[in-house]
Amino acid sequence: MNSLQSNSINRQVTLAARPNGEPKPSDFKLVETAIPTISQGQVLLRTVYLSLDPYMRGRMSDAESYADPVAINGVMVGGSVCRVEQTLNDNFKQGDWVVAFGGWQDYCVSDGVDLLKLPEQLAQKSYALGILGMPGLTAYMGLMDIGQPKEGETVVVAAATGAVGSLVGQIAKLNGCHVVGIAGGAEKCDYAVNQLGFDACVDHKSAGLNDALKQACPNGIDVYFENVGGAVFDAVLPLLNTKARVPLCGLISQYNATSLPDGPDRMGALMGRLLVKRIKMQGFIVFDDYGHRYSEFSDAMSNWLQQGQIKYKEHLVQGIENSADAFIGLLKGENFGKLVVQVGSENLAG
Amino acid sequence: MNSLQSNSINRQVTLAARPNGEPKPSDFKLVETAIPTISQGQVLLRTVYLSLDPYMRGRMSDAESYADPVAINGVMVGGSVCRVEQTLNDNFKQGDWVVAFGGWQDYCVSDGVDLLKLPEQLAQKSYALGILGMPGLTAYMGLMDIGQPKEGETVVVAAATGAVGSLVGQIAKLNGCHVVGIAGGAEKCDYAVNQLGFDACVDHKSAGLNDALKQACPNGIDVYFENVGGAVFDAVLPLLNTKARVPLCGLISQYNATSLPDGPDRMGALMGRLLVKRIKMQGFIVFDDYGHRYSEFSDAMSNWLQQGQIKYKEHLVQGIENSADAFIGLLKGENFGKLVVQVGSENLAG
Structure with missing residues (x-):
């Protein structure tokens, strides 16, 4: 718990400078401002949990x-995930739990239009930022709608212990697939296999990624859920089967790049491979493309959670003042599970 | 007409050597062999028209x-496109017209399984190799099934006067789209606009391809039917709209490449673009992926042809001995229209 959240000051993390490559602590700034006042129709929200995500x-x-x-x-x-502290909007009462796009700060104001009320039965409120929120919807829609895995097919996913x-x-396991993860380090790989039930998990930090992945995928790869890029994709590409599907969700390995990698230029070669193997590669942005299908996802995922068929791990960091360091670590794969910052207490202020 | 086809010799064009880069005449060899004899269940086919295609x-x-x-x-x-010269198969009689995968030769033998009989009403038999054959099915399925053009969207296609x-x-015009072609030379561009009805056609042989394409696509590009790659794709990529579709049909500009182009490596950048713009890029091989939908295509295309709603241009070369040169020219864009070799007479030998 973070004791610094108050009912008189609004702490904010602002962007001090655009990063050149990896973000540095000095690219962020923790500032203190007044808590905003609300007008008719608005609510004042207090941040309890803040999601940190690669995007x-x-x-x-x-x-x-x-x-x-x-x-x-x-x-x-x-x-x-916020609580309503003050309300001049009939749709919300004090104490309501909502999901907001509130940003890295203690307090924010909303007219209510972009808020989603949390279901009362949701015991762990932060799950609305992960398994039942954006990362969950991303995983579900990218895999099911673009990836369209069939029973017995091989599905590969990197950042295998991450939120998505x-x-x-x-x-994919629940759909009867052979599932191979890629993760950084023995501990994460062990977790993917022994806790999450993956059939195999390859450590991209150990030498011989290409060979290890090939061995773990004796029948090639039918669906590659792409959230990493770089060396991992280089290992995946030669293993993609005819008619493979590649939902493009993220390219975290590239986000800090300041220039294109040295040649040769493989852009045309990638297209040649997609052509010859009749592969579909498709980018998506989850809320823009699939926001309207949230309830379909939410029903399925809530059910799996209740049945104990899906496990979910959070990496909880305490205090908004630690957000920047946690985010910098996220881009290096230092988190283990969905990264969430607890900004304030779950209890109503007062 | 080619006077050299005989009823005693089977001329064949064989692969003499694997090309290093652009194929040379010496990579092919014209040889003479005996006409094969057929067994029970087989037919002897005489080649009348041979299709030459980039694949x-x-x-x-x-x-x-x-x-x-x-x-x-x-x-x-x-x-x-062949005629049945001899038959020991009850499904075929002498003189029948069929589409075969007979290769670059005067005569071939088939058990009939892979043959498609031509409809009797087809006046121009060679059309079965183009507008009503593989190139037609490729254009139709790639555009309609993967490209899914909507009225008012901008569709761009290179090799705009080619078969596909x-x-x-x-x-795309029949579907109400704004259609922009890319072709080599003023004559082809003029044909695309004034004969085929494209809204614009950009000459990739003149300087300023990028600017000209941008000007021709004021609302960006929603569907890019890719059959070229290289500099043309470089001009297309920055213009692709959010949720654009890129059916990958061919990459003729790369076919003669002996090594990857110099860097920087833009493979990751391409993936980044697909991600951020939520673009779908999908390779397809027409008969493997869409052979079962031939009659759907054939009905639509025959109807458009009869109504005069689609124009089609053939580039007919006389004589199997000219196949190699014609094919080498095809890879350089020297043909104007669907390239077909007339190997023999339409009349029954006798």
């Missing part, structure tokens, strides 16, 4: 992307 | 691909 690296850059960048000195964006990867692999 | 370049290499390579000294493969490209653009 945020993209928002720190001003390269063209699917969403506007965070402005310099602007508050870092992010999904959060761990769910992709488990959902 | 054949792939069959000349022994790099891993979706089909086995032609063996050294093996007969070059290819689709053909000319049909892609015309089908």
Whole structure:
């Protein structure tokens, strides 16, 4: 628990500078401002849990992307689980739990339109940022709608113990697939196999990734859920079967890159491979493409959770002042499970 | 008409050597063998028209691909329109017209399983190798099934006057799209706009391809039917809209490449673009993926042809001895329209 959240000051983490390569602590700044006041129709939200996710690296850059960048000195964006502290909106009462896109700060104001009320039966409120939230929907839709795994097929996912990867692999297992994870380090690989039930997990930090992956996929790869890129994709590409599907969810290995890698230029070779093997590669952005199917996902995932068919691990960091370091570590794979910052107490302030 | 086809000799064009880069005349060899004799259940086919298509370049290499390579000294493969000269198969009578995969030769033997009888009402038999055959099915299925063009969207296709490209653009026009072709030279561009009805056609041989394409696509590109690759794709990529679709049909610009282009390596950058723009890129091989939907295509295309809603241009070369040169020219874009070799007379031998 973080004792520093108060009812008089709004702490915010702002973007101090656009990172050049890996973000540094000095690219962020912790500032204190007044708690905003609300007008008719609005609610004041207090952040309890803040989600940290790789896509945020993209928002720190001003390269063209699917969403506007965070402005310099602007508050870092992010999904959060909040409680309603004050309300001038009839749809919300004090104490309500909501999912918001509140950003890295103690307090924010909303007109209620973009808020999602948490189901009362949700015991672990932070799950709304993970298994039952954006990462869960990402895993479910990317795998099921684009990947379309069939029983007996081989599904490979990297960042296998991360928020998205761990769910992709488990959902694929529930669909009868041979599931191979890729993760960094023996501990994570052990967890993927022995706790999550993957058929195998290859350690990308040990030598011989290509050979190890080939051995773990004796029948090639039918679905590769891409959230990493780089050397991992290099190992995957030659193993992709005819008519393989590659949902493109993220490329975390590239997010800190400041220039293109040295040649030769393999862009045309990738296209040649997609052509000859009749592979489908498709990018998606989960809320834009699949937000309307949230309830379908939520029903399936809640059911699996209740039945104990899916396991989920959180990596909880205490205190908004530790957000920047935690995020920098996330991009290096230092987290183990879904990274969430506890910004404030679950109890109502007062 | 080619006077050299006889009823005593089978001329064949064989693969003399695997090309290193662009195929040379010496990579092919014209040989004379005996006309094969048939057994019970077989038919002897005489080639009248031979189709020349870019995919054949792939069959000349022994790099891993979706089909086995032609063996050294093996007969070059290819689709053909043939007449049944002799028959020991009850399903065929002498004089029947069929589409076969007979290769670059005067005569071949079939057990009938892989033959498609031509509809009697087909006046121009060679059309079975183009608008009503593999290129037509390729254009139709790649565009409609993978590209899924919607009214008002912008569709771009390269090799715009080629067998496939000319049909892609015309089908897209029939679907209410803004259609932009890319072709080599003013004459082809003029044909695409004034004869095929494209909204614009950009000459990739003139300077400023990128700017010209951008100007021709003021609303970006929603469907890019890829059959070229290389510099043309480089011009297309920055213009692809969110949720664009890229059916990957061919990469003719790469077929003669002997090594990867110099760096930087843009493979990851391509994937990043697909991710951020949520683009679908999908390779397909027409008969493997869509052979079962031939009649759906054939009905639509025959109807458009009869109504005069689709135009089709053939580039007819006389004589099997000119096949190699014609094929070498095809890879350089020297043909204008669907390239077909007339190997023999339409009349029954006798």
